[in-house]
Amino acid sequence: MTKQNQSLPTSFLIVTGRFIWQKLWLLMMSNLAPTNDKGSYNRPSSQFCHQISQEKDSIYTAEAGRYSLYVGISCPWAHRTLMVRTLKGLENVIEVNFVIPAVNQGGWIMENTSENCQTLRQLYQLSKPNYKGRCTVPVLWDKKTKTIVNNESSEIIILLNNEFNQFAKNAHLNLYSDDLKIEIDPWNEKIYHHINNGVYRCGFAQTQSAYEEACKGLFKILDEIEANLTNNRYLCGNNLTLADIRLFTTLIRFDIVYYSLFKCSVKMIKDYPNLSRYLDDINNLSYIKNTYDLNMIKKDYYGNLFPLNPSGIIPL
Ligand SMILES: N[C@@H](CCC(=O)N[C@@H](CS)C(=O)NCC(=O)O)C(=O)O
Structure with a gap:
């Protein structure tokens, strides 16, 4: 026998359910994905845009073992950085730390505690104590200064392609000639x-x-x-x-x-x-x-x- 709700009329369930669900849906969606006034998704811009350079006196000098990437395995933006790291042969130069989604918190948590942080937000706040924005992956992290170098995938892949050639196994491969x-x-x-x-x-x-x-x-x-x-x-x-x-x-x-x-x-x-x-x-x-x-x-x-x-x- 199929389970049926005997006591409430179907139309009441549909109208009430739809009303409550639509309000909640819009509330959750505007939190997850801010939109413009036409309902189109507006991706927030990235907040950390420093560069790495081969110059010895720059704040972020290219060095083997100094930088790590924080990535979520499902994320297409983080995936770009893993691909360039692999293609250039930088596996022994740039370390990788995985984060996983925290289902009920709506953010990323560390797969293994890193820099004494359990969540990605803690890592962002270690770099910038009052940081209140979104905590996205990928993050290119400097272990020496304990700061985020860059959290914009399109810039990180250029840095990985250009700045680590002295350590890369496939230095001859230029993906952005x-x-x-x-x-x-x-x-x-x-x-x-x-x-x-x-x-x-x-x-x-x-x-x-x-x-x-x-x-x-x-x-x-x-x-x-x-x-x-x-x-x-x-x-x-x-x-x-x-x-x-x-x-x-x-x-x-x-x-x-x-x-x-x-x-x-x-x-x-x-x-x-x-x-x-x-x-x-x-x-x-x-x-x-x-x-x-x-x-x-x-x-x-x-x-x-x-x-x-x-x-x-x-x-x-
Ligand atoms: N512009 C960023 C976008 C990165 C991004 O949106 N990452 C998502 C995962 S696929 C994220 O971490 N979202 C968490 C949030 O928005 O709170 C980039 O390309 O690096």
């Missing part, structure tokens, strides 16, 4: 807005029109990239660049997470022959498969983004 910048930068801009952040603008939209605008923009650029890859191995021809790294970390999460959880549901990446080939190509580069974990990605997104998946059920 001067002669390709003119192609890389426009790709980065487009891919950030419409794809990397675009999937979040679909998933975190609070109105139908904000969602549709983000979703149409996303698939327009995916179609453009699909066409570009007909004659090119990577975005800028035969050379792998930072633009590819930035695209890869979104594409690898697309079919298992963004397609359904974020409603990026016009097509899957597997429906695009060139994008699928491209994804495989990058995935098969040395040790790239060690930089992410699809099961953890699925568990973290479906399990922790409560307003998008209140039942917490993780799809098979």
